Amino acid sequence: MESPAQVRQQIRAGRWRGPTAGLALGYAQANLVVLPQAYAYDFLVFCQRNPKPCPVLEVTDPGDPVPRHAAPDADLRTDLPRYRVYRDGELVEEVDHLRGLWREDLVAFLLGCSFTFEAALQRAGIPVRHLQCGCNVPMYVTNRPCRAAGPFAGPLVVSMRPVPEDQLPRVFQICSRYPLAHGAPVHVGDPQRLGIRDLDRPDYGDPVPVRDGEVPVFWACGVTPQAVAQRARIPLMITHSPGHMFVTDLRDEDLAWG
Amino acid sequence: MESPAQVRQQIRAGRWRGPTAGLALGYAQANLVVLPQAYAYDFLVFCQRNPKPCPVLEVTDPGDPVPRHAAPDADLRTDLPRYRVYRDGELVEEVDHLRGLWREDLVAFLLGCSFTFEAALQRAGIPVRHLQCGCNVPMYVTNRPCRAAGPFAGPLVVSMRPVPEDQLPRVFQICSRYPLAHGAPVHVGDPQRLGIRDLDRPDYGDPVPVRDGEVPVFWACGVTPQAVAQRARIPLMITHSPGHMFVTDLRDEDLAWG
Numbered sequence: 245m246e247s248p249a250q251v252r253q254q255i256r257a258g259r260w261r262g263p264t265a266g267l268a269l270g271y272a273q274a275n276l277v278v279l280p281q282a283y284a285y286d287f288l289v290f291c292q293r294n295p296k297p298c299p300v301l302e303v304t305d306p307g308d309p310v311p312r313h314a315a316p317d318a319d320l321r322t323d324l325p326r327y328r329v330y331r332d333g334e335l336v337e338e339v340d341h342l343r344g345l346w347r348e349d350l351v352a353f354l355l356g357c358s359f360t361f362e363a364a365l366q367r368a369g370i371p372v373r374h375l376q377c378g379c380n381v382p383m384y385v386t387n388r389p390c391r392a393a394g395p396f397a398g399p400l401v402v403s404m405r406p407v408p409e410d411q412l413p414r415v416f417q418i419c420s421r422y423p424l425a426h427g428a429p430v431h432v433g434d435p436q437r438l439g440i441r442d443l444d445r446p447d448y449g450d451p452v453p454v455r456d457g458e459v460p461v462f463w464a465c466g467v468t469p470q471a472v473a474q475r476a477r478i479p480l481m482i483t484h485s486p487g488h489m490f491v492t493d494l495r496d497e498d499l500a501w502g
Numbered sequence: 503m504e505s506p507a508q509v510r511q512q513i514r515a516g517r518w519r520g521p522t523a524g525l526a527l528g529y530a531q532a533n534l535v536v537l538p539q540a541y542a543y544d545f546l547v548f549c550q551r552n553p554k555p556c557p558v559l560e561v562t563d564p565g566d567p568v569p570r571h572a573a574p575d576a577d578l579r580t581d582l583p584r585y586r587v588y589r590d591g592e593l594v595e596e597v598d599h600l601r602g603l604w605r606e607d608l609v610a611f612l613l614g615c616s617f618t619f620e621a622a623l624q625r626a627g628i629p630v631r632h633l634q635c636g637c638n639v640p641m642y643v644t645n646r647p648c649r650a651a652g653p654f655a656g657p658l659v660v661s662m663r664p665v666p667e668d669q670l671p672r673v674f675q676i677c678s679r680y681p682l683a684h685g686a687p688v689h690v691g692d693p694q695r696l697g698i699r700d701l702d703r704p705d706y707g708d709p710v711p712v713r714d715g716e717v718p719v720f721w722a723c724g725v726t727p728q729a730v731a732q733r734a735r736i737p738l739m740i741t742h743s744p745g746h747m748f749v750t751d752l753r754d755e756d757l758a759w760g
C-alpha cells in the first residue's frame with residue numbers, strides 16, 4: 245500500500261492522472277477550491293454557515309501552495325491529478341497542474357470528502373452502490389437554500405446512496421462520527437421532500453438503482469460550494485476535477501471528533 | 503424555567519447584570535468576540551486552524567448585530583449583561599451595552615462555551631469542582647502554540663477540572679460529543695507536560711483543590727482567542743465579560759455532531 249506522500253509524488257511526476265478513489269487507503273482525501281483572496285472571507289463564512297456541505301479541513305495563507313496542516317510536504321499546484329479552471333463561473337479548461345496559473349493572491353480551501361465515510365461504511369460491511377456499479381455517485385440540486393454569505397448563495401446539493409432499511413441505524417451511527425466528511429445524512433426517504441423529481445436523472449454524476457427493501461439516503465455534498473461559487477461568477481476559481489482529489493496525510497480518523 | 507428569549511429580554515431591559523451560568527438551562531451559551539471587519543478574515547482562519555479553543559457557532563455580517571442563526575430575535579449590542587472593550591490590546595472599559603460603540607464595520611463571532619459540556623457532565627452525575635466551590639474555573643497559559651493566522655498567534659489557554667480517575671472514561675465520552683463546546687480534553691495528568699508549573703496559581707480564574715484519587719484534566723479554553731487578539735493589539739476588540747455570556751436559542755444538543 246502506498247503512502248499519501250508516495251501517491252502525491254507519483255502525481256507530481258506526471259505518472260498518475262486518473263481518479264484517486266482507493267489510493268492511500270485509510271487517509272482522508274479532500275476537495276480543493278482555490279479563490280482570489282478578495283473572495284476568501286465570504287467563502288469561509290459561507291463554509292462556516294453551511295458546515296455539512298462545506299467541512300473545512302484547511303485554509304492556506306494567501307499565495308502559499310502548501311497545506312501546512314493536511315500535508316506539509318505537498319504542493320497544491322502539482323499534487324492533484326487534474327484541475328478545473330472556472331472564469332466568471334464558466335468552466336474554461338482542465339489542466340494537469342497550476343504552475344502557470346498560481347498567483348500570490350490565491351487562497352486554497354481543502355474540504356472533507358465523502359470517500360472518508362464511504363470507506364468507513366465499507367469497513368463495516370455496508371456496500372456502497374455506485375462503487376459496486378463502478379460509476380459516479382448521483383448528485384441532486386435540492387430545494388433547500390444554503391445560508392448565504394456575501395456573493396455566495398444557492399441551493400444545497402446532495403449525494404444519494406441507497407441503503408437497506410435494516411442498515412439505516414448503522415449508517416447513521418458511522419457517518420455521524422465524521423462531521424468533517426459531511427457527517428450524518430440530511431434526509432432519508434421521499435426525494436420529493438428535497439424537491440428532487442426523478443432519482444433517475446441526477447444533476448451531476450450517474451443514476452444508480454434503488455432496490456426492493458432499500459431507501460434512498462441523502463448526504464450534503466461537496467459539490468455545493470463549487471456550484472455556489474459558479475453561480476456567484478467569481479472571476480477565477482480553480483477546483484479539483486471530479487474524483488481527482490487531493491490525498492492528505494490526515495488519517496480518516498482525524499476527520500472524526502471531537 | 504425561563505426561555506433564552508426571556509433571559510435576553512431581562513438583560514436588554516437592564517434587569518439582569520450578573521453572570522449567566524444556570525440561566526435558560528439546556529440552551530447553549532456563547533463567548534462573544536467583536537472585531538473590525540479588517541481583522542475578521544484572519545481571525546476566522548485562526549478559529550478554523552484552532553477549532554478546539556475556538557469553536558465557531560456564528561459569524562455575523564459586517565454591521566449586523568443580529569445573530570441570525572443562533573438567536574434571530576436577539577441583538578448582540580444589548581443582550582449580554584456585561585461587555586469588555588479593548589483598544590490596542592488594553593482593557594479600557596466594561597460597559598452594559600454597545601449602543602454607542604457599535605459600528606458598521608464590526609463583525610461578531612459567537613464561540614461555543616464550556617457551560618455546555620459542564621451541564622452535560624452534571625446531568626451524568628459527574629460533579630464539577632469550581633461549581634461546587636462557587637468560584638471561577640482555573641485557566642492556564644500552556645507551552646503549546648496555536649496555529650497562527652495573520653496577526654493572531656500565541657499559546658493555547660486551557661481550563662482545568664479535577665476528575666476522579668474512575669470517571670475519566672465517562673468524561674471523555676460525554677465531552678467528545680460536543681466539539682462545538684471545546685470537545686474532549688486536550689490533556690490528562692501531569693500539568694508540567696503543558697508547561698504549567700503550579701496548579702495553585704492559575705493565569706486566569708481561581709485555583710481549585712485536586713483531591714486524592716483525582717487527576718487534573720485540561721480542556722482547550724475559549725479565553726485563547728481573546729488572549730491572542732489582545733497580543734495582536736487589534737485597535738478595537740469587544741468581548742463578553744468573563745461569565746457574562748450570550749444566551750443563544752441553540753439547544754446544548756445542537757452543539758453535538760454530526
